[in-house]
Amino acid sequence: MSRPMLLLSQLLVAIVALALWQFLTSVPVFGRILLPPFFFSNPVDVAGQIVKWFSSGVIWKHLIITLWESILAFVIGSLAGVLVGFWFARQPRVAAVFDPYVKMVNALPRVVLAPIFTLWLGLGIWSKVALGVTLVFFIVFFNVYQGVKEVSNTVLDNGRMLGMNERQLMRHVYWPSALSWMFSSLHTSVGFAVVGAVVGEYLGSAAGLGYLIQQAEGVFDVAGVFAGMFVLSAFVILIDMGVTLVERRLLVWRPTAAEGRG
Amino acid sequence: MADTAQPAAVALENATVAFRVAGDRVYTAVEKANLSVAHGEFVAIVGPTGCGKSTLLNVAAGLLRPASGSVKIFDQPLTGLNRDAGYLFQADALFPWKTALDNVAIGLEIKGAPREQALQRAQGWLTSVGLGAFANRYPHMLSGGQRKRVGLAQVLIRDPKILLMDEPFGPLDAQTRQIMGNLLLELWNADRKAVLFVTHDLEEAIALADRVVIMSAGPSARIIGDWRVPLPRPRDISEIRMEKDFHALHREIWSLLKDEVMKGYAQSSLSAEAV
Numbered sequence: 182m183s184r185p186m187l188l189l190s191q192l193l194v195a196i197v198a199l200a201l202w203q204f205l206t207s208v209p210v211f212g213r214i215l216l217p218p219f220f221f222s223n224p225v226d227v228a229g230q231i232v233k234w235f236s237s238g239v240i241w242k243h244l245i246i247t248l249w250e251s252i253l254a255f256v257i258g259s260l261a262g263v264l265v266g267f268w269f270a271r272q273p274r275v276a277a278v279f280d281p282y283v284k285m286v287n288a289l290p291r292v293v294l295a296p297i298f299t300l301w302l303g304l305g306i307w308s309k310v311a312l313g314v315t316l317v318f319f320i321v322f323f324n325v326y327q328g329v330k331e332v333s334n335t336v337l338d339n340g341r342m343l344g345m346n347e348r349q350l351m352r353h354v355y356w357p358s359a360l361s362w363m364f365s366s367l368h369t370s371v372g373f374a375v376v377g378a379v380v381g382e383y384l385g386s387a388a389g390l391g392y393l394i395q396q397a398e399g400v401f402d403v404a405g406v407f408a409g410m411f412v413l414s415a416f417v418i419l420i421d422m423g424v425t426l427v428e429r430r431l432l433v434w435r436p437t438a439a440e441g442r443g
Numbered sequence: 444m445a446d447t448a449q450p451a452a453v454a455l456e457n458a459t460v461a462f463r464v465a466g467d468r469v470y471t472a473v474e475k476a477n478l479s480v481a482h483g484e485f486v487a488i489v490g491p492t493g494c495g496k497s498t499l500l501n502v503a504a505g506l507l508r509p510a511s512g513s514v515k516i517f518d519q520p521l522t523g524l525n526r527d528a529g530y531l532f533q534a535d536a537l538f539p540w541k542t543a544l545d546n547v548a549i550g551l552e553i554k555g556a557p558r559e560q561a562l563q564r565a566q567g568w569l570t571s572v573g574l575g576a577f578a579n580r581y582p583h584m585l586s587g588g589q590r591k592r593v594g595l596a597q598v599l600i601r602d603p604k605i606l607l608m609d610e611p612f613g614p615l616d617a618q619t620r621q622i623m624g625n626l627l628l629e630l631w632n633a634d635r636k637a638v639l640f641v642t643h644d645l646e647e648a649i650a651l652a653d654r655v656v657i658m659s660a661g662p663s664a665r666i667i668g669d670w671r672v673p674l675p676r677p678r679d680i681s682e683i684r685m686e687k688d689f690h691a692l693h694r695e696i697w698s699l700l701k702d703e704v705m706k707g708y709a710q711s712s713l714s715a716e717a718v
Contacts, residue, residue: 338506339536341524343550343601353549357540434540436583 199224222404230408244416246389250306250378251420254313255371259363261314262321267359269322270329287319291377295384304386313377320370321363328362329355364431371424375417390416450518451479452527452605452637453503458512460498472498474663475512478656480605483635487648489700490658491707496641497533497609499658503639504530504607516605529603531594531611537582543569543593544578550601568596572626588619592626599630606631606638612647624651624680632677645700649692650680657700660707668699 182190205216206223218226234240269276295312302308332354340354363370382391390413397405460473472495480486488496501507502514505524514521516528537546548565552558569575572592574585582590591611598606612620628651631638642648648655649672657668674688683689 333534333536335532335534335536336538339530339532340538341506342504342528342530343553343597344526345553349553353538353541353553357538361540434542434581434583 219401220403222407226404227407227411230404231411234408234412240393240412243389243393244412246306247375247378247382247391247416250309250313250381250389251371251374253306253310254377255317255374257310258314258317258374259321259370262318263325263359263363265318266322266325267329267355270326270359271355276326283322286315291315292380292384295381298381299385309378309381309386309389312381313374316373316377317370320366320373324362324366325359328359331362332358361432361435364428367424367428368421371420372417375420379413449482451515452482452484452517453478453480453639454515454518455479455499455502455509456513456515458499458502458509458514460495460502460507461510471510471663472661473502473658474665476666478666480637480639482604482637484654485631485635485638485640485652486654486656487640487642487652488656488658489642489645489648489696490664491660491700491704492643493711494658494661494664494703494707496643496658500530500607500609500639500641503605504528525605525607527603528605528607529598529601531591531598531606531608533610533613535582535590537590537593537597539582542579542581543574543585546582546593547596547600550597554601564600565596568600569593571630572596588615588623591615591623595627595630604636606636606640608638608640610642611640613642620647621680627651628676628678628680645693645696646684647680649674649689649696650678650683655696657696657703660703660710662710667703668696670696 202216202221203224206214206218206221208214269279291312294315295308298308298311302311337350337354340350345353378389379391379394382389383395384391386392390409394406394409394413397403397409455476455478458473458476458478459471461469461471464470476499478486478488478499488499490496498507502509503516503521503525505514505521505528516525538549541549544562544565547568548558548561551561551564556564566575566578569578572595574589574592574596577585577589582593585593594611612623615623624647638652640648640651645655652672655668655670655672656666657670658664659667670692672692674683674686
Protein backbone atom coordinates (compact mmCIF):
# COMPACT_ATOMS: atom_id res chain seq x y z
CA MET A 182 0.00 0.00 0.00
CA SER A 183 1.36 3.43 -0.88
CA ARG A 184 1.91 5.91 1.92
CA PRO A 185 -0.91 8.40 1.06
CA MET A 186 -3.26 5.45 0.61
CA LEU A 187 -2.29 4.09 4.01
CA LEU A 188 -2.76 7.47 5.70
CA LEU A 189 -6.13 7.84 4.02
CA SER A 190 -7.24 4.41 5.22
CA GLN A 191 -6.05 5.15 8.76
CA LEU A 192 -7.96 8.44 8.72
CA LEU A 193 -11.03 6.63 7.44
CA VAL A 194 -11.03 4.30 10.45
CA ALA A 195 -11.05 7.30 12.80
CA ILE A 196 -13.83 9.03 10.86
CA VAL A 197 -16.02 5.92 10.77
CA ALA A 198 -15.50 5.26 14.49
CA LEU A 199 -16.30 8.87 15.43
CA ALA A 200 -19.29 9.02 13.10
CA LEU A 201 -20.65 5.77 14.53
CA TRP A 202 -20.16 7.07 18.03
CA GLN A 203 -21.93 10.35 17.22
CA PHE A 204 -24.74 8.50 15.41
CA LEU A 205 -25.42 5.95 18.15
CA THR A 206 -25.46 8.58 20.89
CA SER A 207 -27.75 11.05 19.15
CA VAL A 208 -30.02 9.28 16.61
CA PRO A 209 -32.62 6.79 17.89
CA VAL A 210 -32.44 3.33 16.29
CA PHE A 211 -35.73 1.39 16.45
CA GLY A 212 -37.17 4.00 18.73
CA ARG A 213 -34.36 4.23 21.28
CA ILE A 214 -30.85 5.59 21.58
CA LEU A 215 -28.43 2.68 21.85
CA LEU A 216 -25.66 4.55 23.68
CA PRO A 217 -27.15 6.88 26.31
CA PRO A 218 -25.18 10.16 26.13
CA PHE A 219 -25.00 10.30 29.91
CA PHE A 220 -22.71 7.27 29.94
CA PHE A 221 -21.07 7.60 26.54
CA SER A 222 -21.07 11.37 25.91
CA ASN A 223 -20.47 12.13 22.20
CA PRO A 224 -17.55 13.21 20.01
CA VAL A 225 -18.76 16.81 19.69
CA ASP A 226 -18.91 17.34 23.44
CA VAL A 227 -15.56 15.64 23.97
CA ALA A 228 -13.92 17.78 21.26
CA GLY A 229 -15.53 20.83 22.83
CA GLN A 230 -14.05 19.95 26.20
CA ILE A 231 -10.57 19.47 24.69
CA VAL A 232 -10.77 22.79 22.85
CA LYS A 233 -11.92 24.51 26.04
CA TRP A 234 -8.96 23.09 27.99
CA PHE A 235 -6.47 24.24 25.43
CA SER A 236 -8.03 27.65 24.71
CA SER A 237 -8.26 28.49 28.42
CA GLY A 238 -4.78 27.09 28.95
CA VAL A 239 -5.83 24.96 31.97
CA ILE A 240 -4.45 21.83 30.39
CA TRP A 241 -0.82 22.99 30.15
CA LYS A 242 -0.27 23.00 33.89
CA HIS A 243 -1.54 19.41 34.13
CA LEU A 244 0.43 18.24 31.09
CA ILE A 245 3.65 19.74 32.41
CA ILE A 246 3.15 18.15 35.84
CA THR A 247 2.56 14.73 34.29
CA LEU A 248 5.52 15.17 31.93
CA TRP A 249 7.80 16.08 34.82
CA GLU A 250 6.69 13.13 36.89
CA SER A 251 7.25 10.80 33.94
CA ILE A 252 10.70 12.20 33.19
CA LEU A 253 11.83 12.00 36.81
CA ALA A 254 10.45 8.48 37.18
CA PHE A 255 12.20 7.40 33.99
CA VAL A 256 15.56 8.96 34.83
CA ILE A 257 15.69 7.79 38.44
CA GLY A 258 14.31 4.33 37.64
CA SER A 259 16.75 3.87 34.73
CA LEU A 260 19.79 5.00 36.70
CA ALA A 261 18.96 2.70 39.59
CA GLY A 262 18.17 -0.15 37.18
CA VAL A 263 21.48 0.23 35.32
CA LEU A 264 23.53 0.38 38.53
CA VAL A 265 21.86 -2.55 40.25
CA GLY A 266 21.70 -4.56 37.02
CA PHE A 267 25.43 -4.14 36.50
CA TRP A 268 26.21 -4.90 40.10
CA PHE A 269 24.15 -8.10 40.17
CA ALA A 270 25.46 -9.33 36.84
CA ARG A 271 29.08 -8.85 37.90
CA GLN A 272 28.53 -10.25 41.42
CA PRO A 273 26.59 -13.51 40.98
CA ARG A 274 26.70 -14.14 44.73
CA VAL A 275 24.89 -10.89 45.50
CA ALA A 276 22.39 -11.67 42.76
CA ALA A 277 21.76 -15.13 44.20
CA VAL A 278 21.13 -13.74 47.70
CA PHE A 279 18.70 -11.09 46.53
CA ASP A 280 17.03 -13.19 43.86
CA PRO A 281 13.88 -14.26 45.80
CA TYR A 282 13.28 -10.71 47.04
CA VAL A 283 13.66 -9.20 43.61
CA LYS A 284 11.15 -11.72 42.28
CA MET A 285 8.80 -11.02 45.16
CA VAL A 286 8.78 -7.26 44.73
CA ASN A 287 8.47 -7.58 40.97
CA ALA A 288 5.51 -9.92 41.31
CA LEU A 289 3.68 -7.35 43.44
CA PRO A 290 1.12 -5.28 41.51
CA ARG A 291 2.70 -1.87 41.89
CA VAL A 292 -0.65 -0.07 42.26
CA VAL A 293 -0.95 -1.29 45.84
CA LEU A 294 2.19 0.68 46.66
CA ALA A 295 0.53 3.94 45.71
CA PRO A 296 -1.21 4.53 49.07
CA ILE A 297 2.07 3.86 50.90
CA PHE A 298 3.94 6.33 48.72
CA THR A 299 1.20 8.90 49.26
CA LEU A 300 1.54 8.44 53.03
CA TRP A 301 5.31 8.67 52.90
CA LEU A 302 5.78 11.37 50.29
CA GLY A 303 2.54 13.33 50.40
CA LEU A 304 0.17 14.33 47.62
CA GLY A 305 2.82 16.17 45.60
CA ILE A 306 4.74 14.87 42.59
CA TRP A 307 7.19 12.67 44.49
CA SER A 308 4.67 10.00 45.40
CA LYS A 309 3.89 9.63 41.66
CA VAL A 310 7.56 9.64 40.76
CA ALA A 311 8.15 6.87 43.30
CA LEU A 312 5.40 4.76 41.77
CA GLY A 313 6.84 5.28 38.28
CA VAL A 314 10.33 4.42 39.54
CA THR A 315 9.17 1.05 40.89
CA LEU A 316 7.78 0.25 37.44
CA VAL A 317 10.70 1.53 35.35
CA PHE A 318 13.39 0.14 37.64
CA PHE A 319 12.52 -3.51 37.09
CA ILE A 320 12.30 -3.29 33.33
CA VAL A 321 15.67 -1.58 33.06
CA PHE A 322 17.20 -3.76 35.76
CA PHE A 323 16.23 -7.04 34.10
CA ASN A 324 17.38 -5.84 30.70
CA VAL A 325 20.75 -4.56 31.86
CA TYR A 326 21.28 -7.72 33.93
CA GLN A 327 20.52 -9.81 30.86
CA GLY A 328 22.65 -7.58 28.65
CA VAL A 329 25.72 -7.97 30.82
CA LYS A 330 25.16 -11.72 31.25
CA GLU A 331 24.64 -12.40 27.57
CA VAL A 332 27.79 -10.78 26.25
CA SER A 333 29.18 -13.28 23.79
CA ASN A 334 32.13 -15.20 25.22
CA THR A 335 33.97 -14.90 21.93
CA VAL A 336 33.67 -11.11 21.98
CA LEU A 337 34.88 -11.09 25.59
CA ASP A 338 37.83 -13.35 24.79
CA ASN A 339 38.61 -11.16 21.81
CA GLY A 340 38.64 -8.10 24.06
CA ARG A 341 40.97 -9.85 26.48
CA MET A 342 43.30 -11.03 23.71
CA LEU A 343 43.41 -7.48 22.34
CA GLY A 344 44.79 -6.48 25.71
CA MET A 345 41.79 -5.00 27.51
CA ASN A 346 41.88 -4.88 31.29
CA GLU A 347 38.73 -5.22 33.41
CA ARG A 348 37.97 -1.51 33.24
CA GLN A 349 38.35 -1.42 29.46
CA LEU A 350 36.21 -4.53 29.09
CA MET A 351 33.58 -2.73 31.12
CA ARG A 352 33.70 0.32 28.92
CA HIS A 353 34.06 -1.31 25.49
CA VAL A 354 32.15 -4.56 25.94
CA TYR A 355 29.82 -4.84 28.96
CA TRP A 356 28.56 -1.28 28.92
CA PRO A 357 27.55 -1.07 25.22
CA SER A 358 25.97 -4.50 25.42
CA ALA A 359 23.94 -3.59 28.51
CA LEU A 360 22.92 -0.25 27.01
CA SER A 361 21.70 -1.87 23.82
CA TRP A 362 19.43 -4.10 25.87
CA MET A 363 18.22 -1.14 27.85
CA PHE A 364 17.48 0.88 24.75
CA SER A 365 15.59 -1.98 23.19
CA SER A 366 13.19 -1.73 26.13
CA LEU A 367 13.05 2.05 25.97
CA HIS A 368 9.49 2.14 24.65
CA THR A 369 8.25 -0.07 27.45
CA SER A 370 10.08 1.73 30.22
CA VAL A 371 9.06 5.21 29.04
CA GLY A 372 5.47 3.97 28.74
CA PHE A 373 5.58 2.62 32.28
CA ALA A 374 6.95 5.91 33.59
CA VAL A 375 3.83 7.62 32.21
CA VAL A 376 1.59 4.87 33.61
CA GLY A 377 3.13 5.32 37.05
CA ALA A 378 2.59 9.08 36.94
CA VAL A 379 -1.01 8.93 35.73
CA VAL A 380 -2.10 6.11 38.04
CA GLY A 381 -0.51 7.92 40.97
CA GLU A 382 -2.36 11.11 40.07
CA TYR A 383 -5.59 9.23 39.66
CA LEU A 384 -5.33 7.73 43.14
CA GLY A 385 -4.70 11.02 44.89
CA SER A 386 -3.27 14.34 43.79
CA ALA A 387 -3.99 17.98 43.08
CA ALA A 388 -2.77 18.24 39.48
CA GLY A 389 -1.88 16.24 36.36
CA LEU A 390 -3.78 14.38 33.65
CA GLY A 391 -4.74 11.56 36.01
CA TYR A 392 -6.17 14.15 38.39
CA LEU A 393 -8.15 15.75 35.55
CA ILE A 394 -9.71 12.42 34.59
CA GLN A 395 -10.44 11.54 38.20
CA GLN A 396 -12.10 14.93 38.80
CA ALA A 397 -14.31 14.59 35.72
CA GLU A 398 -15.30 11.10 36.75
CA GLY A 399 -16.19 12.33 40.25
CA VAL A 400 -18.92 14.60 38.85
CA PHE A 401 -20.09 12.10 36.17
CA ASP A 402 -18.64 14.35 33.48
CA VAL A 403 -18.14 11.56 30.91
CA ALA A 404 -17.09 14.04 28.21
CA GLY A 405 -14.30 15.16 30.56
CA VAL A 406 -13.15 11.59 31.12
CA PHE A 407 -13.00 10.88 27.40
CA ALA A 408 -11.31 14.21 26.72
CA GLY A 409 -8.68 13.37 29.34
CA MET A 410 -8.14 9.98 27.73
CA PHE A 411 -7.63 11.52 24.30
CA VAL A 412 -5.20 14.10 25.55
CA LEU A 413 -3.33 11.36 27.42
CA SER A 414 -3.12 9.16 24.29
CA ALA A 415 -1.82 12.04 22.19
CA PHE A 416 0.71 12.83 24.92
CA VAL A 417 1.95 9.21 25.01
CA ILE A 418 2.17 9.02 21.22
CA LEU A 419 4.27 12.19 21.11
CA ILE A 420 6.64 10.83 23.75
CA ASP A 421 6.85 7.53 21.90
CA MET A 422 7.80 9.31 18.68
CA GLY A 423 10.55 11.09 20.59
CA VAL A 424 11.80 7.75 21.90
CA THR A 425 11.84 6.33 18.37
CA LEU A 426 14.05 9.21 17.22
CA VAL A 427 16.47 8.71 20.12
CA GLU A 428 16.54 4.98 19.49
CA ARG A 429 17.37 5.38 15.80
CA ARG A 430 20.27 7.59 16.74
CA LEU A 431 21.63 5.28 19.44
CA LEU A 432 21.17 1.87 17.88
CA VAL A 433 22.52 2.48 14.38
CA TRP A 434 24.87 -0.44 14.78
CA ARG A 435 22.10 -2.95 15.24
CA PRO A 436 20.64 -4.84 12.30
CA THR A 437 16.92 -4.23 11.97
CA ALA A 438 14.62 -7.15 11.30
CA ALA A 439 14.12 -6.03 7.69
CA GLU A 440 17.81 -6.02 6.79
CA GLY A 441 18.89 -8.86 9.05
CA ARG A 442 21.64 -10.14 6.80
CA GLY A 443 23.72 -12.93 8.31
CA MET B 444 62.60 -20.34 6.39
CA ALA B 445 62.04 -20.70 10.10
CA ASP B 446 64.59 -19.15 12.37
CA THR B 447 65.82 -21.89 14.69
CA ALA B 448 68.55 -19.89 16.38
CA GLN B 449 65.97 -17.98 18.40
CA PRO B 450 63.85 -19.61 21.10
CA ALA B 451 60.59 -21.15 19.89
CA ALA B 452 57.70 -18.71 19.73
CA VAL B 453 55.34 -21.29 21.17
CA ALA B 454 56.44 -24.49 22.88
CA LEU B 455 54.00 -26.96 24.40
CA GLU B 456 55.62 -29.74 26.41
CA ASN B 457 53.53 -32.73 27.47
CA ALA B 458 50.52 -30.46 27.67
CA THR B 459 47.40 -32.29 28.84
CA VAL B 460 44.09 -30.44 28.90
CA ALA B 461 41.15 -31.79 30.87
CA PHE B 462 37.70 -30.45 31.65
CA ARG B 463 35.53 -31.36 34.56
CA VAL B 464 32.16 -32.50 33.27
CA ALA B 465 29.07 -33.45 35.27
CA GLY B 466 30.30 -33.93 38.81
CA ASP B 467 33.52 -35.90 39.19
CA ARG B 468 33.93 -37.08 35.63
CA VAL B 469 36.90 -35.64 33.84
CA TYR B 470 37.05 -35.32 30.09
CA THR B 471 40.57 -35.28 28.72
CA ALA B 472 40.53 -33.26 25.53
CA VAL B 473 44.21 -33.29 24.63
CA GLU B 474 46.81 -35.64 26.02
CA LYS B 475 50.54 -34.99 26.27
CA ALA B 476 50.86 -32.69 23.30
CA ASN B 477 54.35 -31.65 22.26
CA LEU B 478 54.42 -28.87 19.76
CA SER B 479 56.77 -26.07 18.98
CA VAL B 480 56.42 -23.21 16.57
CA ALA B 481 59.65 -21.50 15.63
CA HIS B 482 60.00 -17.78 15.18
CA GLY B 483 58.55 -16.87 11.79
CA GLU B 484 57.16 -20.34 11.16
CA PHE B 485 53.67 -21.05 9.81
CA VAL B 486 52.28 -24.20 11.43
CA ALA B 487 48.89 -25.65 10.63
CA ILE B 488 47.09 -28.07 12.94
CA VAL B 489 44.71 -30.46 11.20
CA GLY B 490 42.45 -33.02 12.80
CA PRO B 491 38.96 -34.45 12.75
CA THR B 492 36.09 -32.43 14.23
CA GLY B 493 36.06 -32.26 18.00
CA CYS B 494 39.63 -33.45 18.42
CA GLY B 495 40.72 -30.52 20.53
CA LYS B 496 42.52 -28.42 17.94
CA SER B 497 40.91 -25.26 19.27
CA THR B 498 41.67 -26.38 22.82
CA LEU B 499 45.35 -26.48 21.96
CA LEU B 500 45.13 -23.01 20.48
CA ASN B 501 43.39 -21.67 23.58
CA VAL B 502 46.20 -23.12 25.67
CA ALA B 503 48.75 -21.27 23.55
CA ALA B 504 46.66 -18.11 23.95
CA GLY B 505 46.53 -18.49 27.72
CA LEU B 506 42.73 -18.66 27.69
CA LEU B 507 43.00 -22.24 29.03
CA ARG B 508 45.43 -23.72 31.56
CA PRO B 509 46.77 -27.19 30.84
CA ALA B 510 46.14 -29.71 33.62
CA SER B 511 49.74 -30.80 33.34
CA GLY B 512 52.74 -30.05 31.17
CA SER B 513 54.13 -26.65 30.31
CA VAL B 514 53.55 -23.81 27.88
CA LYS B 515 56.45 -21.58 27.01
CA ILE B 516 56.33 -18.45 24.92
CA PHE B 517 59.77 -17.35 23.74
CA ASP B 518 61.23 -19.55 26.47
CA GLN B 519 59.18 -17.86 29.20
CA PRO B 520 56.57 -19.97 31.00
CA LEU B 521 53.13 -18.61 30.16
CA THR B 522 51.18 -17.19 33.09
CA GLY B 523 47.89 -15.50 32.38
CA LEU B 524 47.06 -14.41 28.87
CA ASN B 525 49.61 -14.58 26.10
CA ARG B 526 50.43 -10.91 25.55
CA ASP B 527 52.57 -11.65 22.50
CA ALA B 528 49.74 -13.29 20.60
CA GLY B 529 46.96 -12.05 18.39
CA TYR B 530 43.96 -14.36 18.14
CA LEU B 531 41.62 -14.61 15.16
CA PHE B 532 38.51 -16.44 16.32
CA GLN B 533 36.34 -18.85 14.40
CA ALA B 534 33.09 -17.18 15.44
CA ASP B 535 32.33 -13.50 14.93
CA ALA B 536 34.35 -11.66 17.51
CA LEU B 537 34.10 -8.07 16.29
CA PHE B 538 32.43 -5.56 18.57
CA PRO B 539 29.03 -5.14 16.92
CA TRP B 540 28.56 -1.63 18.33
CA LYS B 541 31.74 -0.28 16.77
CA THR B 542 32.32 0.60 13.13
CA ALA B 543 34.92 -1.33 11.15
CA LEU B 544 37.36 1.54 11.70
CA ASP B 545 36.77 1.66 15.46
CA ASN B 546 37.00 -2.11 15.66
CA VAL B 547 40.47 -1.99 14.17
CA ALA B 548 41.59 1.09 16.08
CA ILE B 549 40.57 -0.29 19.48
CA GLY B 550 43.69 -2.44 19.77
CA LEU B 551 45.84 0.70 19.70
CA GLU B 552 43.48 2.85 21.72
CA ILE B 553 43.50 0.55 24.73
CA LYS B 554 47.28 0.67 24.67
CA GLY B 555 46.92 4.41 25.12
CA ALA B 556 47.61 5.61 21.59
CA PRO B 557 46.02 8.99 20.76
CA ARG B 558 42.69 8.48 19.02
CA GLU B 559 43.63 10.47 15.93
CA GLN B 560 46.72 8.39 15.34
CA ALA B 561 44.92 5.13 16.09
CA LEU B 562 42.20 5.95 13.55
CA GLN B 563 44.74 6.89 10.94
CA ARG B 564 46.63 3.63 11.30
CA ALA B 565 43.38 1.69 11.43
CA GLN B 566 42.38 3.24 8.11
CA GLY B 567 45.73 2.12 6.71
CA TRP B 568 45.13 -1.45 7.87
CA LEU B 569 41.60 -1.48 6.50
CA THR B 570 43.05 -0.46 3.17
CA SER B 571 45.61 -3.25 3.27
CA VAL B 572 42.88 -5.83 3.81
CA GLY B 573 40.94 -4.27 0.93
CA LEU B 574 38.22 -2.56 2.97
CA GLY B 575 39.37 1.05 2.78
CA ALA B 576 35.95 2.17 1.61
CA PHE B 577 34.05 0.33 4.36
CA ALA B 578 35.49 2.12 7.38
CA ASN B 579 32.17 3.45 8.62
CA ARG B 580 30.18 0.25 8.23
CA TYR B 581 29.04 -1.64 11.28
CA PRO B 582 29.82 -5.38 11.35
CA HIS B 583 26.24 -6.39 10.52
CA MET B 584 26.48 -4.41 7.28
CA LEU B 585 29.49 -6.43 6.13
CA SER B 586 29.58 -9.88 4.55
CA GLY B 587 31.17 -12.83 6.37
CA GLY B 588 34.38 -12.50 4.39
CA GLN B 589 34.57 -8.76 5.00
CA ARG B 590 34.10 -9.30 8.72
CA LYS B 591 37.04 -11.73 8.68
CA ARG B 592 39.15 -9.10 6.96
CA VAL B 593 38.27 -6.57 9.64
CA GLY B 594 39.13 -9.21 12.24
CA LEU B 595 42.49 -9.78 10.59
CA ALA B 596 43.22 -6.04 10.57
CA GLN B 597 42.08 -5.80 14.20
CA VAL B 598 44.60 -8.43 15.22
CA LEU B 599 47.49 -7.34 13.00
CA ILE B 600 47.40 -3.64 13.90
CA ARG B 601 48.75 -4.58 17.34
CA ASP B 602 51.71 -6.21 15.61
CA PRO B 603 51.68 -9.40 17.69
CA LYS B 604 54.72 -11.66 17.45
CA ILE B 605 52.51 -14.73 17.31
CA LEU B 606 49.32 -15.17 15.33
CA LEU B 607 46.82 -17.76 16.53
CA MET B 608 44.03 -18.59 14.09
CA ASP B 609 41.11 -20.86 14.87
CA GLU B 610 39.53 -22.04 11.61
CA PRO B 611 39.27 -18.38 10.70
CA PHE B 612 37.95 -19.05 7.21
CA GLY B 613 35.73 -21.96 8.21
CA PRO B 614 32.37 -20.27 7.71
CA LEU B 615 33.30 -18.74 4.34
CA ASP B 616 32.51 -20.09 0.90
CA ALA B 617 35.23 -21.79 -1.15
CA GLN B 618 36.16 -18.82 -3.36
CA THR B 619 36.30 -16.38 -0.46
CA ARG B 620 38.48 -18.84 1.46
CA GLN B 621 41.05 -18.86 -1.32
CA ILE B 622 41.07 -15.09 -1.55
CA MET B 623 41.43 -14.80 2.21
CA GLY B 624 44.21 -17.41 2.19
CA ASN B 625 46.16 -15.43 -0.37
CA LEU B 626 45.58 -12.22 1.56
CA LEU B 627 46.84 -13.89 4.72
CA LEU B 628 49.99 -15.17 2.98
CA GLU B 629 50.64 -11.78 1.47
CA LEU B 630 50.38 -10.02 4.83
CA TRP B 631 52.39 -12.74 6.54
CA ASN B 632 55.14 -12.48 3.93
CA ALA B 633 55.64 -8.84 4.78
CA ASP B 634 56.87 -9.61 8.30
CA ARG B 635 56.96 -13.27 9.10
CA LYS B 636 55.25 -13.86 12.38
CA ALA B 637 54.96 -17.23 14.04
CA VAL B 638 51.54 -18.58 13.03
CA LEU B 639 49.54 -21.39 14.58
CA PHE B 640 46.65 -22.06 12.23
CA VAL B 641 43.90 -24.54 13.11
CA THR B 642 41.80 -26.00 10.33
CA HIS B 643 39.93 -29.16 9.42
CA ASP B 644 40.79 -28.66 5.76
CA LEU B 645 44.00 -30.52 4.84
CA GLU B 646 44.33 -28.80 1.46
CA GLU B 647 44.14 -25.38 3.08
CA ALA B 648 46.74 -26.45 5.64
CA ILE B 649 49.25 -27.67 3.03
CA ALA B 650 48.72 -24.66 0.81
CA LEU B 651 49.35 -22.18 3.63
CA ALA B 652 51.78 -23.71 6.08
CA ASP B 653 55.47 -24.57 6.47
CA ARG B 654 54.53 -27.49 8.69
CA VAL B 655 51.37 -29.54 9.02
CA VAL B 656 50.64 -31.18 12.36
CA ILE B 657 48.03 -33.93 12.53
CA MET B 658 45.94 -34.68 15.61
CA SER B 659 44.15 -37.92 16.39
CA ALA B 660 40.43 -38.15 17.07
CA GLY B 661 39.37 -37.18 20.60
CA PRO B 662 38.91 -37.71 23.46
CA SER B 663 42.51 -37.72 24.69
CA ALA B 664 43.64 -36.49 21.31
CA ARG B 665 47.34 -36.69 20.63
CA ILE B 666 49.61 -35.28 17.98
CA ILE B 667 50.27 -38.17 15.61
CA GLY B 668 52.06 -36.63 12.69
CA ASP B 669 54.26 -33.72 11.73
CA TRP B 670 55.14 -32.94 8.10
CA ARG B 671 57.28 -30.28 6.52
CA VAL B 672 55.74 -28.72 3.43
CA PRO B 673 58.55 -28.40 0.89
CA LEU B 674 56.63 -26.12 -1.47
CA PRO B 675 58.36 -22.86 -2.48
CA ARG B 676 57.12 -19.42 -1.42
CA PRO B 677 55.59 -17.06 -2.33
CA ARG B 678 52.64 -19.29 -3.08
CA ASP B 679 49.34 -18.79 -4.79
CA ILE B 680 46.73 -20.89 -3.03
CA SER B 681 44.65 -21.69 -6.07
CA GLU B 682 47.62 -22.60 -8.27
CA ILE B 683 49.64 -24.54 -5.76
CA ARG B 684 46.89 -27.14 -5.58
CA MET B 685 47.74 -28.19 -9.12
CA GLU B 686 51.37 -29.08 -8.34
CA LYS B 687 52.72 -32.62 -8.15
CA ASP B 688 54.44 -32.17 -4.80
CA PHE B 689 51.23 -30.89 -3.34
CA HIS B 690 49.37 -34.00 -4.43
CA ALA B 691 52.05 -36.36 -3.19
CA LEU B 692 52.10 -34.74 0.24
CA HIS B 693 48.33 -34.58 0.38
CA ARG B 694 48.04 -38.29 -0.39
CA GLU B 695 50.65 -39.16 2.22
CA ILE B 696 49.06 -37.16 5.01
CA TRP B 697 45.52 -38.12 4.05
CA SER B 698 46.28 -41.83 4.39
CA LEU B 699 46.96 -41.15 8.08
CA LEU B 700 44.24 -38.58 8.61
CA LYS B 701 41.50 -40.62 6.96
CA ASP B 702 41.40 -43.23 9.73
CA GLU B 703 41.23 -40.51 12.37
CA VAL B 704 38.42 -38.75 10.59
CA MET B 705 36.48 -42.03 10.50
CA LYS B 706 37.16 -42.58 14.20
CA GLY B 707 36.05 -39.03 14.88
CA TYR B 708 32.74 -39.63 13.12
CA ALA B 709 32.22 -42.90 14.97
CA GLN B 710 32.95 -41.15 18.25
CA SER B 711 30.55 -38.33 17.65
CA SER B 712 27.73 -40.64 16.55
CA LEU B 713 28.38 -42.85 19.59
CA SER B 714 28.20 -39.95 21.97
CA ALA B 715 25.10 -38.70 20.21
CA GLU B 716 23.45 -42.06 20.89
CA ALA B 717 24.58 -41.98 24.51
CA VAL B 718 22.82 -38.63 24.93
